[in-house]
Amino acid sequence: MDFSAQLSLSQKQQLKLSPQMLQSFELMTLPLTELQQRVKNEIESNPALEIPSSWEISYERFAQQKQQKESSGIDDSYSDSSAYGSDSPGYDTEASDRRQKFMENAFSSEETLQEHLLSQLGCEPLNEEEYVVGELLITNLDTNGFFTEELDDLVPAHLQKHLPKLLTTIRQFDPIGVGAKDWRESLILQAKAKGMRGEELGRFTDLVMDNLELMRANKQTQVAKNLGLTIEELEGLWTFLKTLTPFPGQGFSSGPEQYVIPDVSIKQEGGELVLRMNDSSLPDLRINAEFEQLAQEVGATDEAKKAQQYINQQIKGANELIFQIQVRNQTLYKVAQVLLREQKDFFLLGPQYMKPLTQKLVAQEIGVHETTVSRISTAKWIDTDWGIIPIKKLFSSSVGADGAEHSKQAVKEIIRQILEAHEGKKALSDQKISDLLKERGISVARRTVAKYRNELNIDPSFIRGND
Incomplete structure (x- = not known):
């Protein structure tokens, strides 16, 4: 040898x-x-x-x-x-x-969620590329601790190999539940952090993702049947859910919002x-x-x-x-x-005329890296005739349409207008909204309509019909 x-x-x-x-x-x-x-x-x-x-x-x-x-x-x-x-x-x-x-007017400093998370990121043994990805993820969280954009749109292609590691790392930071796409996913992350596993976690996930509206409508018997639980077991799961925080970032200074x-x-x-x-x-x-x-x-x-x-x-x-x-x-x-x-x-x-626009396109227009556009758009606001809005809202992905492109933000605004203009006794279902959009040349599936409606904080039809 x-x-x-x-x-x-x-x-x-x-x-x-x-x-x-x-x-x-x-x-x-x-x-x-x-x-x-x-x-x-x-x-x-x-x-x-x-x-x-x-x-x-x-x-x-x-x-x-x-x-x-x-x-x-x-x-x-x-x-x-x-x-x-x-x-x-x-x-x-x-x-x-x-x-x-x-x-x-320069007011006293209160720690924001981003500052709190960045201080924890700085204690992690990361190389330079990993730190950049972590910084991009953290600075693109909203004040609730959620991502409002797709992760692939936030991180350049050559750095996306670090996404799984950094997403897992950030989700272990305090407060537990940040780094989710919405409050539903945040509740599931919190349940996992508290040790919930296996079949119990599966039922909790089904409760959070598909049955909360039924619980709000006092249809516990139907929910228990859907989950394969007794009423007593459902009550225990419901009591546990109420110990969690649906919006984990709200305990910090929300800064510009x-x-x-x-x-x-x-x-x-x-x-x-x-x-x-x-x-x-x-x-x-x-x-x-x-x-x-x-x-x-x-x-x-x-x-x-x-x-x-x-x-x-x-x-x-x-x-x-x-x-x-x-x-x-x-x-x-x-x-x-x-x-x-x-x-x-x-x-x-107005908002219904917003076009699809990516940060990559803007970066190419002004001759900078895509991450630079992401950084400069983070937590910045623009005053318009339609109100003061986050600059990030002017970036929107394309939604399926027949003959013309529509941005996600524009479709959400059209859905809101459809619901506000509806005068019938029976509330519009998500499928009916999807059909009405198709008549306007906008092809959006029922599940996508439900997603956009939730993002607009509008209840499903069977709850709106009970109001």
Whole structure:
């Protein structure tokens, strides 16, 4: 047997994420409310940052910003007076008021569900690719802890091999029940976590998935027959179910869904659609000139060199924050431009005219990765003539139709309108709704109608008929 030492050379590719990239990813996903708090914390902890009482434009500052953008490959073509107000009348006089308003309104930090889960993700032994997948999954959970989109649409194809591991990992985090597609699946996940197995779990699943409406209608005898249980056994299962939490994320700060600040506005003005970015919720940031000058004034002692190193680190951190916020806002603006063009009928005519649109298509339009569009759309809101809605709602998959494409959101809106317009004594069944949709050229199966109706929080026909 040969035990001689051998030296071999192999080559492999591995994703490396710098702290700056991770911070950039984080800022992309933050809604305005949380970004406000983040900026406030940075201002308080970094003496190199300041909010000027007026925005002084100098050649040196312009040259510095342009050099940063060119070195990073960021397009400098974005310029819009309505976007951030730097060219608008009265800008200098308003800056001081904006500064005061921001510092007064940046509210105290309450842990969100995403923050709680991300802190647990950071403790897991994951490689860089796995962490990216975990971050994408967590930041795309709604405030209840559920996924509102298909997982394959959230994660790029080359990273989907990590989905099973990360989904299992996240579902083991506190609170139990997050990472489900809806409250029904969440209840089943919680039952598994509490040790329910085998035939008992199967009956509990049947109760949750197919019989809860019957329980609400006080048809326990029918449910017991459906599940093959006695009334006493059904009552025991029902009592156990009531110990679970159908919406596990609601114990945390819900962020933008409780206090919404839209990042973007697309509304009709004078018969035309106008895109505006929210320019009043974030302050203008710049480097404190006096602090920057300190780096040139310290002496040559060891203590002075340490002070100079500290000053330079703070200035570097401040510049990175300023630049990353600019990248965030530029990316969001470009996404909004595509949404305005692709969803023009929605903005003009209403939700039933929303078209199918994927994040992949938008990413191709603006020349970024699909995950970038996912991040910049997460927890962001848009003000429209039809209300303030999550930007993610403007992305929708295609639903089967005869001769024309319809988005899932548009079909749900049509179902809602059909039910609201119905005046007959007998409530419309899911099959009847499916038939009415087909008359409009939209082919949707009965089970799909039932799914959309549940997502609209509308009861089934036999309960609506009892109202």
